[in-house]
Amino acid sequence: MTSSTPQHPSRRTMSRTSTWLAVAAATSLTLSACGGQSTSQSSQDGIKTGAGFDGKTITIGILNPTSGPIGAGAGLPVLEGLQYRIDRVNAAGGIAGKYKVKLKVTDTKYDPETALKAYNGMAGDVAMIGSVLGTGVVQAMIPKLAADDILAIPTTDDAAFVDEPNLLPTRPTYQASFINGLSHLSGEPGGKDLTYCTLRQDDASGEAYKAGIDFGAKELGITIAEDVSFPTDTTDFTAQVQRLKRANCDVVSWAAAASFAQGVISSSVQLDFAPKWLSLASGVPLFLMGSPSQDYIAANFLVSTPGAQWGDESVEGMKQLVADFKEFGKADEKPDAALWPVGYDYGIAITTLLEKAVDEGEVSPAKILEISQSPDLSIDFLGLTPTFTYGPPADRTPPTAVSIFSIDPNTVGFLKTVAADVDSDAAKKFGTK
Structure with a gap:
């Protein structure tokens, strides 16, 4: 970047x-x-x-x-x-x-x-x-x-x-958070029929994310149609987004840091690519809220992470x-x-x-x-x-349950709870592999 x-x-x-x-x-x-x-x-x-x-x-x-x-x-x-x-x-x-x-x-x-x-x-x-x-x-x-x-x-x-x-x-581990996010999406009506893909940074963190996504997909009975990675010095994501669009991805697990999101969003807007992006807390680009990217983020990002909505006393x-x-x-x-x-x-x-x-x-x-x-x-x-x-x-036994949040420009802190205490047998089965 x-x-x-x-x-x-x-x-x-x-x-x-x-x-x-x-x-x-x-x-x-x-x-x-x-x-x-x-x-x-x-x-x-x-x-x-x-x-x-x-x-x-x-x-x-x-x-x-x-x-x-x-x-x-x-x-x-x-x-x-x-x-x-x-x-x-x-x-x-x-x-x-x-x-x-x-x-x-x-x-x-x-x-x-x-x-x-x-x-x-x-x-x-x-x-x-x-x-x-x-x-x-x-x-x-x-x-x-x-x-x-x-x-x-x-x-x-x-x-x-x-x-x-x-x-x-x-x-909860990265892997459990991604698995539970995929469980939430695939468990919705028609969720099993969606095309699931991954976009990940090409480093140790990206490999850790991929381990959970791949395990979760297998356990949940879904297929990762396209797994795309990018070097951490990437600034133009056109090629990566084109691959995802050609694969007709409905859901993309965003397995990368938030700092890379601006480039990905820019390329996605230019190429008219608007899947559901499943992110962890570390990947959601809340710093872009208030920018021209706000509407795209609000319409397309979901976050799988433990925690509560801001201000939930x-x-x-x-x-x-x-x-x-x-x-x-x-x-x-x-x-x-x-x-x-x-x-x-x-x-x-x-x-x-x-x-x-x-x-x-x-x-x-x-x-x-x-x-x-x-x-x-x-x-x-x-x-x-x-x-x-x-x-x-x-x-040691890590917890696995997370909450699922949407992005809402009108909510303080921008994260709005969609579902709380989301857990799955697949996340528990992954454990500490």
Whole structure:
């Protein structure tokens, strides 16, 4: 994609984003070539301290892209949602009412090598990694995390990461979300007679999406008539859209990041191609709402993701996120109803782990990692995502249920619930393949 890709409207007005970007830029200038952990050295109020905890403040690392189209389309929205949860906890005094939480953000540029350098530059200064975005980036990070006995929350819901000891997944897998979306569409009247296709980015994330789509199609008794991929440096999608149109695709699983959507939509409009696009939260281009692409998105996109409609106060997590946005956000911001809840989930997971670490008398990377693998670990996501069954990594069971959302320009946050608690035997059967 070119640099002309629009930024999220909310991101253009955020003073907080400017701070994150400045910190990320400064950090990138001082990355060291050595990682590793410092050991527990002292105590504060009887709490043993380790890397990332000086007795007063707990520092959490963030390895997200904060620049470029994927930074605007995913890295920053997730980070903002996470920050709202941290703001809530800090406003109440911090972890256990007294230890403030600080985020140390470094721009990975969605590149594994850059991410590894960024991690090496912060490893001795953080208690855990609160977000690392990108399937390929996470894959590259795993050996380093294992060597350093440190935990990371993957900002990727690939089923392959569910049982990784140094990762703590929080949500239904990508694969389950696509399977349940296909189950919803194929289960509607005439749904089995539609022509199903896939358009995916040609990288590790695209392969993860494809695994779920192909498995789901087989289990649901539908056929993927055309599977089209594109390199991640693609800017003109005419050839890909032409292939989909020639295949008479009625439904296209959009297995790619939202940052690529503008080019695809432009080509689709030019070629008069208007299938139903099935997207995950990370793929829906809400930042294009208010642009000339708005009508096309509203007419043709469906989103399969866990969560609730923005402002649904029957869901406690949404109620708290909306309240935090009102207290800590800017009045002229537009909420990102797709990705702020994702980041908020991560914030809940982080602060739950830190509370448990304080309760057990030690805040260090090794202790947090130990807690993440405990058979007693339970995290209440307040209804923003279904309950994840934790415990020893090999025994983890991810949830599978999602909600289906349409895109409505008149709904705050643009996501409007079509169906809630959508689940299928096919999604459950996929598990963590």
